[in-house]
Amino acid sequence: MSDVRLSEVRKVYAGGVEAVKGVSLTIADGEFCVLVGPSGCGKSTLLRMVAGLETISGGTCAIDGRVVNEIEPAERDIAMVFQNYALYPHMSVYNNMAYGLRNRGTPKDEIDARVKEAARILEVEPFLERKPKALSGGQRQRVAMGRAIVRKPKVFLFDEPLSNLDAKLRIQMRVEIKKLQRALKTTSIYVTHDQLEAMTLADQLVVMNKGRVEQAGRPLELYERPATLFVAGFIGAPPMNLITLPPEGLPGLQLANKPTGKVVLGIRPEHLFEQGSKSADLSLEFTVQAVEAVGAETYIYGALGGNGTEIILREPGKASPALGTRLKVGASAANLHFFDPETSQRLA
Amino acid sequence: MEKRVVFHGKLLPYLLLAPQLLITIVFFYWPAGQAVWQSFLVQDAFGLSTEFVWFENYALLFSKPEYYKSMWTTAVFSTLVAFLSLSIALLFAVQADKHIKFATGYKTLLIWPYAVAPAVAGVLWLFMFQPSLGLVSQAIRALGFQWNPLLDQDHAMALVVMAATWKQISYNFLFFLAGLQAIPKSVIEAAAIDGATPMRRFWTIIFPLLSPTTFFLLVVNVVYVFFDTFGIIDAATQGGPAKGTETMVYKVFSDGRSGGDLGGSAAQSVVLMVIVIALTAIQFRYVERKVQY
Structure with missing residues (x-):
């Protein structure tokens, strides 16, 4: 021992x-x-x-x-x-x-x-x-x-x-x-x-x-x-998308069951998927600003319509959306994280 | 990347070098050349006639027991000063390298003596140890010890050794401190974790890693003792009593200046020159190559 x-x-x-x-x-x-x-x-x-x-x-x-x-x-x-x-x-x-x-x-x-x-x-x-x-x-x-x-x-x-x-x-x-x-x-x-x-x-x-x-x-x-906002942002590469959500919501972002009050929504780049006809618990629209292709996967960087928060999307394989196009992506509820912006602790 | 200035033409670089070259030629090569030339000459007592005698001055020099005595004096003097000033400086540097209060003040005080001119240092120590007036002498006498550097050769030697050591500690201290600070802290920490006591850490890690510094300082100190201590000896003992503290460099002065034997004195200078050239060669060969590990 x-x-x-x-x-x-x-x-x-x-x-x-x-x-x-x-x-x-x-x-x-x-x-x-x-x-x-x-x-x-x-x-x-x-x-x-x-x-x-x-x-x-x-x-x-x-x-x-x-x-x-x-x-x-x-x-x-x-x-x-x-x-x-x-x-x-x-x-x-x-x-x-x-x-x-x-x-x-x-x-x-x-x-x-x-x-x-x-x-x-x-x-x-x-x-x-x-x-x-x-x-x-x-x-x-x-x-x-x-x-x-x-x-x-x-x-x-x-x-x-x-x-x-x-x-x-x-x-x-x-x-x-x-x-x-x-x-x-x-x-x-x-x-x-x-x-x-x-x-x-x-x-x-x-x-x-x-x-x-x-x-x-x-x-x-x-x-x-992740128990706190810090851990959410530190563990994982590329880091988790963290979007501050005001109570009234953000344009271009639909969320099925949003906790009350101001929250920070966390979603990992690998858990976002391009939304075709599939339904999703979260869906958001962003403008493509940069694309990084590393072979096995592609990182797509963009800005959220509402407040310009940077969004990173990780796509398996090769994808090459043109810069400036609007992408609609979604995620399932199981992959969403909510944090209190004041205490930065995890909610639920 | 090496930064290198490229000059167009040859005039400017030579102009820029000229002051240093001039100083070196006028104050080093010229006197050195003169000494070599003079060592082949014999002058009569009134300086009226000069005769070229080849190596007679050297032959005479090495036939005199006094010259061997001054060699022995120099050997004793330089060994004592080099050993003492190196070991005391190392002790101080090790202490100063620790995180102690007032470290900056302590370091400043240790460096000060280096700024004191050799002659002033000699006078300073002479005053302190003057048999009848000196403060330290009185204290020593009060202890029942018959201290008299004016009469006793060993006491005189002790006096000049102390003065010369005291002046050289500062210089050695600075280099040792820099050397200690260049040893990565993590190496010492690794040794601590490896179970080495502070004493063992010093002798098995720190001291070997300081060896290039120590070797460099040893050469510098020997050169210092050979040449720069002239002022101290001249002020404190004038080579006495009974030539008990007459080192080789002091003998050059006393034979040439007071004794009027310019040829013999010049021959002695040339011998000293050969010694310092040899020391410098050793230093360049070993220190510059950093053969320690």
């Missing part, structure tokens, strides 16, 4: 800036938890507090049932993978991985066995004697991972580990991290600003904004039932 429990964790910097405003989270043993949010939302600070690299201003952080607020990073039995890899530039790959074990007085034979094992898993065996400078970005990333896994810690912490890699390598490493974590079954906390990375990696996805948790849950849960 090595779960991580955060309870009302807060971080206040010396200047009085509150970076994390009371976060409570439970990360179960073996779970892959991803913290996602825009820059400055407090996700990295939260991770660094778990690591012990930042002091905790309030609340408690417990690893494996033990409160670690006052415990040094080295004593927390965690390993961290940094964004810039943070490899020791003057040490060979082998020594980079062995360093943590040597500091803990692990017997030489065991160090050797563990480093070789990690090198085998991460396919860095040919580079063991090289210095980090002589490695590519992806190889450095593997070494950084190797340094984490040789120690067999209770918790892995990842601080945007893939953001320095190019797009192709990022996807490849993403899959590998997932496989590795599945194989080792080590509790992991992973920070990223990339919602796609977050969706694909997480068992538990935590969306943070302005120092608070907006919503935590399984990735698809967040996709299907």
Whole structure:
């Protein structure tokens, strides 16, 4: 068992800036938890507090049932993978991985066995004697991972580990991290600003904004039932269409069962369909302003007649409506989301 | 992208270079050439006749035990000053690199001594350690220690070492601090998570990563001790007592200026020149190539 429990964790910097405003989270043993949010939302600070690299201003952080607020990073039995890899530039790959074990007085034979094992898993065996400078970005990333896994810690912490890699390598490493974590079954906390990375990696996805948790849950849960306007706009690409509906309605938009009062209507681009003769619970008309064809699908951008709200429609396959044409699209009630514009919370 | 100015014609670039070239030629190459020329000459005591003697001055120089003594003095002096100023500066820089209160004020104070002229520094220390009047001397005597740099060679050496070290710490401090700040914070954090104690972190991570800075400073410090400490020695001890603090560069001065032996003094200058050229060559070869890791 090595779960991580955060309870009302807060971080206040010396200047009085509150970076994390009371976060409570439970990360179960073996779970892959991803913290996602825009820059400055407090996700990295939260991770660094778990690591012990930042002091905790309030609340408690417990690893494996033990409160670690006052415990040094080295004593927390965690390993961290940094964004810039943070490899020791003057040490060979082998020594980079062995360093943590040597500091803990692990017997030489065991160090050797563990480093070789990690090198085998991460396919860095040919580079063991090289210095980090002589490695590519992806190889450095593997070494950084190797340094984490040789120690067999209770918790892995990842601080945007893939953001320095190019797009192709990022996807490849993403899959590998997932496989590795599945194989080792080590509790992991992973920070990223990339919602796609977050969706694909997480068992538990935590969306943070302005120092608070907006919503935590399984990735698809967040996709299907975003609890707040922020989550609705953050999860999913292209983002959900959010239309502010005044009580009197909007011209060019018909809605079967509209909640009373002013609401924000949310509808995902992939849930809109071109309305021929089909009947729909929601139908809206917009003017096509831009078309992006990416092959497998086409994104159609337009402006709503009434208040000019931008609408994105995602069409499977190739479609090429002429710019300026008016499109009539619809959606079924099951795919509609309603939010309170004041509190930005989900309605019903 | 490399930014490069392209000149049309050759006149302007040479004009722009001229002031620096002129200074270098007038103040460096010309005196250096003169020294080499003079080292082959012997003048009589009244400066009336001059004779060209090839390497006689050098032969004489290396046959004199005093010259080896001044070499030894220089070696002791430079080793002490370089070691002390480097290690104290590193200690200060490590402390200043931590997040402490009044860090800016602390750094400013540490940099100040560098702005003090060597002769002034020498006088300053001389005053503090003057056997009968100096404040520090009185304190030392009150402790029962017979402190007298005017009579005791070791005490005199200690005095000039302190003064020279004090002046050089600022310079070393600045470079060490810059070197420390260039080490990515995450590398230190990774080491902390990897279970290295602060002491171990310093010796296994920080110190090796600082090695290019340390090596550069070592060369710069040795050059400093060889040449720039002349003012300190001249003001504090005049090479005494009994030539106990006469370094090679001070001997050039005392033999040539006070002793009137221009040829011998010039030969000594040439020896020093060779040493500094060798040090610079080492520095270019190793530091510029950054062979540390």
